[in-house]
Amino acid sequence: MDMKTFASLVIIWNMGIWQIQSQYYEASIQPNKQDLYISAIYRIWIPEQIKKIRGIIIRQHGCGINAKDNGLNHANDLQWQALAKKYNMALLGTELIGKEACSEWFNIEGGSGKALLKALKKLAKMSNHSELEEVPWALWGHSGGAYWCTDILFEYPGKVLCAIPRSGGLAFTKLWNPLVKQVPVLWMAGENDLVDGFDYVREMTKKSFYSYRRYGAIWSIAIDLKADHGNRKGRSFAIRWMDAVLSMRLSNNGNNPIQLDSHDHWLGNLETNEVKTALEVKNELSDWGWLPNEDIAKNWQEFVQTGWVSDSTPPPIPFQLKIERSEGRCILSWKSEIDIESGIKQFNIYRDNELMGIVHGQEHNFHDAPEPVDIKFEFIHDLENKDGQITIESENFQGIKGFRSQGVYDHHN
Template sequence: MKTFALLIIMWIMGIWQLHCQYYDVSIKPVKQDLYISAKYRIWIPEPVRKIRGIIIRQHGCGINAKDNGLNHANDLQWQALAKKYNMALLGTELIGKEACSEWFNIEGGSGKALLKALKKLAKISNHSELEEVPWALWGHSGGAYWCTDILFEYPEKVLCAIPRSGGLAFTKLWNPLVKQVPVLWMAGENDLVDGFDYVREMTKKSFYSYRRYGAIWSIAIDPKADHGNRKGRSFAIRWMDAVLSMRLSNNGNNPIQLDSHGHWLGNLETNEIKTALEVKNELSDWGWLPNEDIAKNWQEFVQTGWVSDSTPPPIPLQLKIERSEGRCILSWKSEIDIESGIKQFNIYRDNELMGIVHGQEHNFHDAPEPVDIKFEFIHDLENKDGQITIESENFQGIKGFRSQGVYDQHN
């Protein structure tokens, strides 16, 4: 009876815990709010005692984007980035009464809903710091407008932001504090919305509006993309990784302020990259880049729409074999390649490929597909002994080292 009562209370409060690492909450609108529903899912890495920040992934407009919204918290590649810095990963599902702008303009209540959600999540997860830690923002389309609103409303809490195909920085009330926040504006070369070609130029105009005054902002146009995210994460994750390493503080929640020395620049017209000391004028034509490696990544991305990788993915660990009802169940654990994800796991018996377990891809909205991945391989028992090993293969086609073997013995 106590358990049943607890479940009822959690349902009434809009709270539901999916697993030990996932927590869901919902925030009901108040009278003046323009949104109908606001739901949030957070992933918290284990066994982290204290969360240092939250990566917030905000979906865009439309039913498909909304339906995929919460699943951004289930994205294994973004989880790997969050885990690297002891950060949480947050996905949302926001619905307006009529227009998408009712939720992506935070004045409609979605900004306050986020704060309420973090308060609830802090309580049910026993991570009280979730109310205070800084945010790294990513948003697509309508979500990019939302990210821009959050950036301008709470610049002191934002570690960095990546608005992809949206956001109007040049229409906002002037706010000099946002100049100190690294922002990566992204769009596709053929970025059409409802048949209109305005997103790319709007993105450039947003970038220029503050870059000309020294904002540490970047811009990256994918030459092969439309409004969908395509392979943008191959650069976006690398860029955010570099910025988080510079901005996250070990002493308190205030992001570290970056100076103007030691960084690199990328030219929007020529795709040249240079150190900051080499560029004397016309700063607005050059995007800010945190270091030489990211500058080279940026140059490759704006020319090819992709960032190549030469490093192997992590080795699968803790292989285990169980037998049940005439089947053999092979399970394992694995870290995820931050730069290139995991395309598949290749299963071998005595060095002969016996099966493939597919990893997690991403869709138009950059949401994960499928949502949940089980690191297991099930097959019918065969009257054949052998040494089982597994290797990871990332989305660049690079294979990692084989795991330690486990002997599959049937007699």
Template sequence: MPDRSDNEGKTLAFGKYYEAAIAPVGSASNGAASYRLWIPDGVQTIRGLIVKQHGCGDPAAVTGLEHANDLQWQALALKHQLALVGIKLPTGYPLCTDEAIRDRVTEQAFLKALPALAKESHHSELDQVPWIFWGHSGGADWGMQMLRHYPERVIAVVNMRCGGILNTSGESEILDLEPESAATMLGVPVLWAVGGKDPHVEECVDLPKQIFSKYRSANAAWTIAIEPNAQHESGNSRFLAIPYLDAILSMRLMRGSQLHPIDPTQGWLGNPNTYEVAAINQYQGNPLQAAWLPNQPEAKQTRLFQPTLVYLQTDR
């Protein structure tokens, strides 16, 4: 693998890499972050950005930048003419602290990185394109915060474990949104992949279920999936996340980078108790208690991720 210590566009897997480092503001060490961007060869205009954010702590941060090197995610980006970015947050970065939520430092660093990466890659549109947020653990919490702040710019959100909506004090809370932002946010597809044996039960199991139930009852285009034997690791969740996003992208980015709204009255529903999946117009249960899906899951997905609240039902 080529050295990526500089910002030259190194070619690997039919694409180029670019890096940017955001320095902290003043004496605050927690404002720093590093970013690695991958752009597929042959893409003249980027239509969107897949943002992959690791969770809390050093072990997760060590491989944060390598999210941009993942070949399966690169294939998704190439298909839809997207860029892919991995993020590394340094030791002590308050991704999962009250300060991060109150001061929004992760958000500020990300917004600073976009024009830097746009300049480095010679893709000025990168600073304007819509986003997909994939986050693990605390990174999932951050993705939901970004959805709350920028619903008009988010294509979809995928939460690998956790993914609560947090108030400004840092406490978990199921928020009542302001009317002007609620309609936009409810139309952004969100997928949770919950570990059934996750030790962080309150934050990473119970809270996602509660949030899903609350907003799905308001007809949000949201999905939750429980992998019964998984703990806090990401596990096999890519086999759900990538096909799910592939379908969402085909619906939302039909022309250029303009976002098309999701109609939650169209699509498929999964029964959280019987695991049955049916088209909305053929669904027998209460549709606002079922998980919404953009299309019919493939047989291999159903085997791996039986729809408990909608797919993940596999022995590991």
């Protein structure tokens, strides 16, 4: 099938109950004879009732079968969906396959760059959102996907809101392009970032950062001291960083990203991990990474020292609780928004303040793809001759519990 529409998948999967009523669409782009990729499939998620999409968060998988098999599922990631929804953006996952080598698809001159544009044209028509062809992009890519992101950044700098290449990407081998200096980039890698047994990714990441930072590029770098080539807990900083940048770069007047003030920001020292305002730093800029504001500067400082960014805010409160009975079972369902900073680890179900069950949320794997892909916000148990008030609280991955929901009465008479 060339393309497939997933319209209101939640209705198909779960009788209309999920965290957000939304739509998924898929498009497949066949290669031309000169293209080096053999398959390119794209899945896009669009929040419900959105009138105009402001941008697209593109999540590009890395090399290997497991990464490819997880690629489309990036569009199903609830935490990244929450970030996209905040800014009226869409979320895109991909599945790219080369004929032999991974580089056949992550080098966009092999056809994958043009395939993206063709896919967005198809998806625009399918979703009745013609603006998908024109809106800017926020890029994230892992391993081979980081190379792809870097290629897109250098080819289309005017369309890129920001980019996060994780464990890959080469800036220092590209033809000089002064326009990329104006695009916020967060280079990320693990301290023990080995690929096929070789330890080169971390230093390659640093070299890419330095190649343009020394000329004033608004770029930063964050090395996770506890990580290898896998993403570990990198999203605890990556999502916060992108959130801050999107708030500064998305325009309310047209699709061109807002150019940032070169002096109104913070800096992080790569050797000492200290943070300062830009006006406080007088020495060589290449020793300091660009950070959008004070909060993100403190987040960066914590992340590079501990491999994690802590959180003190409670997750959202579940709502619209509903109880149905069927074939001797009680089905409790609800809706909930997702904690942008720390996700949802689980929902705790109470009857009259006594814990009666747990529904697990969505975790993420080596590739930073969601597991499981689809979450049902429901709790099923056998009918008991016991009345009581049912409430739910969400708990994020920091172990912080939110306020209890409004109750629904479970009446058995």
